[in-house]
Amino acid sequence: xxxxxxxxxxLLASLMVAATPILLAAIGEAVVEKSxxxxxxxxxxxxxxxxxxxxxxxxxxxPSIGFVAAAVAGAALSMLFGVLVLYLKxxxxxxxxxxxxxxxxxxxxxxxxYEGIKAPTMAKWEIPLLSDIPVLGxxxxxHDPMVYVSLIIVALTWYVLTxxxxxxxxxxxxxxxxxxxxxxxxxxxxxxxxxxFGGACAGMGGAYISLVRVPQWVEGMTAGAGWIALAIxxxxxxxxxxxxxxxxxxxxISVLQLNLQAAGVPIPVEILAMSPYLITILxxxxxxxxxxxxxxxxxxxxxxxxx
Amino acid sequence: xxxxxxQGDALMTLEGLTKAYPGVLANDQVSFSLLPGxxxxxxxxxxxxxxxxxxxxxxxxxxxxxxxxxxxxxFTPVNPAAARAAGVAMVFQHFSLFxxxxxxxxxxxxxxxxxxxxxxASRIREVSQAYGLPxxxxxxxxxxxxxxxxxxxxxRCLLQNPKLLIMDEPTSVLTPQEVExxxxxxxxxxxxxxxxxxxxxxxxxxxxxxxxxxxxxxxVVVDTCDPREKSARELAELMVGDKLHVPSRDPAEPGAVAxxxxxxxxxxxxxxxxxxxxxxxEVRKGEVLGIGGVAGNGQDELLAVMSGEAxxxxxxxxxxxxxxxxxxxxxxxxxGLLTAPEERLxxxxxxxxxxxxxxxxxxxxxxxxxxxxxxxxxxxxKFARRIIEAFDVRTPGPDNAAGSLSGGNLQxxxxxxxxxxxxxxLVVNQPTWGVDAAAAASIRQxxxxxxxxxxxxxxxxxxxxxxxxxxxxxxxxxxxxxxxPVPTQGLSVEExxxxxxxxxxxxxxx
Numbered sequence: 001x002x003x004x005x006x007x008x009x010x011l012l013a014s015l016m017v018a019a020t021p022i023l024l025a026a027i028g029e030a031v032v033e034k035s036x037x038x039x040x041x042x043x044x045x046x047x048x049x050x051x052x053x054x055x056x057x058x059x060x061x062x063p064s065i066g067f068v069a070a071a072v073a074g075a076a077l078s079m080l081f082g083v084l085v086l087y088l089k090x091x092x093x094x095x096x097x098x099x100x101x102x103x104x105x106x107x108x109x110x111x112x113x114y115e116g117i118k119a120p121t122m123a124k125w126e127i128p129l130l131s132d133i134p135v136l137g138x139x140x141x142x143h144d145p146m147v148y149v150s151l152i153i154v155a156l157t158w159y160v161l162t163x164x165x166x167x168x169x170x171x172x173x174x175x176x177x178x179x180x181x182x183x184x185x186x187x188x189x190x191x192x193x194x195x196x197f198g199g200a201c202a203g204m205g206g207a208y209i210s211l212v213r214v215p216q217w218v219e220g221m222t223a224g225a226g227w228i229a230l231a232i233x234x235x236x237x238x239x240x241x242x243x244x245x246x247x248x249x250x251x252x253i254s255v256l257q258l259n260l261q262a263a264g265v266p267i268p269v270e271i272l273a274m275s276p277y278l279i280t281i282l283x284x285x286x287x288x289x290x291x292x293x294x295x296x297x298x299x300x301x302x303x304x305x306x307x
Numbered sequence: 308x309x310x311x312x313x314q315g316d317a318l319m320t321l322e323g324l325t326k327a328y329p330g331v332l333a334n335d336q337v338s339f340s341l342l343p344g345x346x347x348x349x350x351x352x353x354x355x356x357x358x359x360x361x362x363x364x365x366x367x368x369x370x371x372x373x374x375x376x377x378x379x380x381x382f383t384p385v386n387p388a389a390a391r392a393a394g395v396a397m398v399f400q401h402f403s404l405f406x407x408x409x410x411x412x413x414x415x416x417x418x419x420x421x422x423x424x425x426x427x428a429s430r431i432r433e434v435s436q437a438y439g440l441p442x443x444x445x446x447x448x449x450x451x452x453x454x455x456x457x458x459x460x461x462x463r464c465l466l467q468n469p470k471l472l473i474m475d476e477p478t479s480v481l482t483p484q485e486v487e488x489x490x491x492x493x494x495x496x497x498x499x500x501x502x503x504x505x506x507x508x509x510x511x512x513x514x515x516x517x518x519x520x521x522x523x524x525x526x527v528v529v530d531t532c533d534p535r536e537k538s539a540r541e542l543a544e545l546m547v548g549d550k551l552h553v554p555s556r557d558p559a560e561p562g563a564v565a566x567x568x569x570x571x572x573x574x575x576x577x578x579x580x581x582x583x584x585x586x587x588x589e590v591r592k593g594e595v596l597g598i599g600g601v602a603g604n605g606q607d608e609l610l611a612v613m614s615g616e617a618x619x620x621x622x623x624x625x626x627x628x629x630x631x632x633x634x635x636x637x638x639x640x641x642x643g644l645l646t647a648p649e650e651r652l653x654x655x656x657x658x659x660x661x662x663x664x665x666x667x668x669x670x671x672x673x674x675x676x677x678x679x680x681x682x683x684x685x686x687x688x689k690f691a692r693r694i695i696e697a698f699d700v701r702t703p704g705p706d707n708a709a710g711s712l713s714g715g716n717l718q719x720x721x722x723x724x725x726x727x728x729x730x731x732x733l734v735v736n737q738p739t740w741g742v743d744a745a746a747a748a749s750i751r752q753x754x755x756x757x758x759x760x761x762x763x764x765x766x767x768x769x770x771x772x773x774x775x776x777x778x779x780x781x782x783x784x785x786x787x788x789x790x791x792p793v794p795t796q797g798l799s800v801e802e803x804x805x806x807x808x809x810x811x812x813x814x815x816x817x
Contacts, residue, residue: 165421168408172416175405182367182403183417184387297406 006259012139012252017213019251020150021046021205021222025229026236026243027154028201034161034238035194036174036298040096041081043226044103045199046206049074051107053207054114054217063122063211067146067204074203075196077103082195086188092300100226108219119215122146146208151244153201158240170194174296177303187303202226228277235284237294242287250280318343318502319364319382319471324373326359333359335526336373341471346493346503348513348534350546351523352743353715354701357506360523361473364504365397366390377470388419396464397473403460406449410459413448417463435462438492452603454485461492472496473504476741478512484601490516508743510539511772524548543744561779562592563627565763566613566644566732570622573612575787581605583612584787585622590732590763595754596792597778598767600807605787606767607649610736613765614646615639626732641672643731647721649740649767651714655721658710662702665709666691666724673728690727698723699749715742719750726753733757736767751777771803783807 025042032039049070057066081099084090122144131141161167173180173190181187209225210217228250236242253276261272317340324337333356341347351357362368364375366384375382377393384390387397405413411428415421422430428444435442440458448459457477464472474493478486493503493516507513513520513534520534522545530545537545544550567589574582583605590596600606611617613624615636624632626644634642648654656665667687671677676687691705698719702712709717722738738754739747755777758764767784768774774781775795782792783806790806 165415168412168415171408172405172412175407176403179399179403179405180416182387182399184366184391185416294407 003263003265006263009135009138011255011259013142014255015248015252016140016143016147017251018255019247020147021208021213022225022229022232022250023154023244023247024150024205024208025202025226026232026247027150027157027240028198028205029229030233030236030238030240030243031157031161031170031201032194032198033233033299034174034296035170035191036177036296036301036303037085037191037195038092038096038300039078039081039099039195039198040093040230041078041099041103041226042198042202042229043222043224044100044106045074045077045202046103046209046226046229047107047220047222048077048103048110049203049206050210050222051111051114051206051217053203054119054210055110057119057207057211058114058117061120063120064145066119066211067207070203070207071200072203074199074201074206076199078195078199078202079192081199082192086191086195086303089302089304092302104220111217111219114217115219117216119211119217121215122212144212146204146212149204150208154240154244161240171296174298177298177301181303181305187305191303202229205229228280231281232284234295235281235288237288238296239294242284246280246284249283250276253279316343317341317376318378320376321360321364322374322376324360324363324370324375326363326368326370332526334363334370337523337526337528338373339521339528339531341502341504342519343470343502344497344500345519346497346505346517348517348520349504349506349523350510350513350520350542352546352745353713355523355546356526357523358475359526361397361475361504361506364390364471365395365473391419391467391469394468394470395473396467396469396471397475398457398460398464398477399475404448404456406447408448409444410442410446410448410451411444413459414444414463414466417460418467430466431462434465438462438465438495439488440492454488457485457489461489465496469501471502471504473506475506476508477505478507478509486512508741508747510534510542510744513542514539522546546743547745561594562761564589565592566590566624566626566765568613568619568622568624571612571619571624572621573608573617573619575605575608576611576617577607580608581787583608583619586787586789587622588782588789588792590765592731592761592763593758594780595758595764595766595778597774597781597795598765598784598789599769599771599774599781599803600784602769604784606736606784608787609784609789610646610648610734610767613644613734614648637672640669643673644734645669645673645725645728645730645732646734647725647736647738649736651717651721652710656709656717659708661708662695662700662705662712662720663688663691665720666694666705669724670728694720694723694727697727698753714740715746718742719746722750722753726757729760730757730762732763732765734765734767737769738766739768739770739773747773781806 025046029039029042052073053066053070056069057063081095084095085092124142125145127141131137161171169185170190173185173187177187206222209221214221232243232246236246257272257275261269320340322338324334326334337360349357359368363370366387366389382393384393411424411431414431415427421427431442431444440462442458442462448456477489497503505517517534520532521528522530524546534542569587571586572584581604586609612619615634619632623630626642631639652658657668667676667682670690674690676683676690688705694700695702695705700716700720702716722735725733738750742750751773754764754766766774766778778795780792781795781798782790785807
């Protein structure tokens, strides 16, 4: 065992990379759930985003186009869910699970020709001045653009939800759709937009795995990241900054346990492998024990416009 | 019938408004007009079309035919925002507050162009003080009392300086003191020229507040009147279109003691509840005991300790001489003590479940609806049908969800379900809350009939008229203490007031 070979700076830097897919998916889902819809199809939208993003990235040679395509693909798939749930009033849980299964199958089909190909690399952005700060610079300011994009999305989500009228309406719709309808808000339209946002975020999160993190296409490569994103949203009490905390905690421990395995720490591999899940859930449970949990009042409920 | 002289200077006129839903003509050629600064009552039984009518005025529902004018101009709101912009505001009966959001956020959601958060907070303070409805903009609505929650809705409307304020059942959840405050606010508003369209089942309140009433029956305007010149009974008969049946029975000698509580004390199970303190009472077979008092003085706790949902810490509860304090609700039901709590949706009925399933929930033991662990659906359905028939519950069938029934119909079902199980003792809390006059009369009659057949009945209610009408003896809860019961006959308003105010036993009984 040689713990000396673990470089803490590298570890912290790779934490952000490891956490970004889950962060993107979770922040999107947080918005969807804030509007009162439970979309369990995150995993399916992520994997679809992963394969579509990879295909576009490889064919155009530009990962950025891959991310845009992944966002569009995720949003398109989520609209399928949106129409089923909001207009045809299908059960949200069953439809979401179906979406996940559908996404896994669809991605395997699309991805067949792309197996074994390497993704085009994405240039890192070294932010001038900031990246030269000792210690902090390499950890925080020498990443690919999507890491920054994901952080900006979290900040914007927080701002919009808590500081703007659009966010207030979205929270109102999620809290009590009958009241929102009675006051004249378009419940279904608001929810459709939230679902599309969630789909786009999940799609980008998936593409980040196939284009940056791995970077190649492997069938089923999201490996449950969508489910972790869903859990993080709940344990983060639907708050954007806690979602960030949860995602980075999970990412951090995933990276750390891999390093520990490599260093030959005498802990069974199984325990190390399960540690990110255990610790993330534990920490977020402790946080959510205090204060209000804030599940949106209409979460998962069917909405019928009454006359 | 409203007369042309009213239309000339009217604030709003409705002309031939018609709205049909599949199978029902909710509004048929409804016409009337509203004067500036008047309180106009809209009367009718549950399902008479009042809600549909106000939803058309508020832009939530489009009329199939007919016109509206506001200040002489055509008024066809396409959505609530358009109605609000034109000066029409509405306070809803339910469904319009967001529990997890703050007072200020709730108010902002009801406005079209809310000012910045800080400015809104100061305007909320200002307006709420001016109308005597103090309100803290930062509090979370879910933590507020029913009266405070309604203030939020009213302030939300007042901030838009409405010309017409629509109020749907505004007093059904308020204590008498809160009603007084509300009426003062409304009078202040009308003195400033705002008109109010007021929907309520409480006819005495309408007589006290309204200058004009339009009466709807089955979607048609059947009459208009000045409610101050009519008695509550005449108004009720106009609504029903028939002689109102006044509950009656032959007085009978009360029999043996059926249920008795002695020295019962219990800390409230809920955070904002009231502890019961040394409560003693006796109710005899064939007798109706009325328990009055302002809401929140221990009514829910008293019902819970009798039903078995909570256990008394001190004291004893005996049913026909047997100590039952440690028995579960099911065991008490089996022995003949049945209860119907106040909250229809969620406490006395499961809203998402069908009437058949709801019939099973409390009837399984006494009606033998379960056989060796298996549910006997046929028998249960028969039981549900029996309730529906005997209590005139209006529903397409027993398969319908309890939550789809109107409040009055569900209340009839909930009370009927207990009455038909032939209880030895029946305890009901607020049996006619939010129920129209005809349904209330039939519920009261069923309670009296039950007592006449020899059951002991305890009615907990905030409606003093109701208690005076049906109870043999009266007592009141005040901060978890129960006054000594006295015969209802010949009881004066002063004495009742003293009991509700918590006077010592001796003073009242004298």
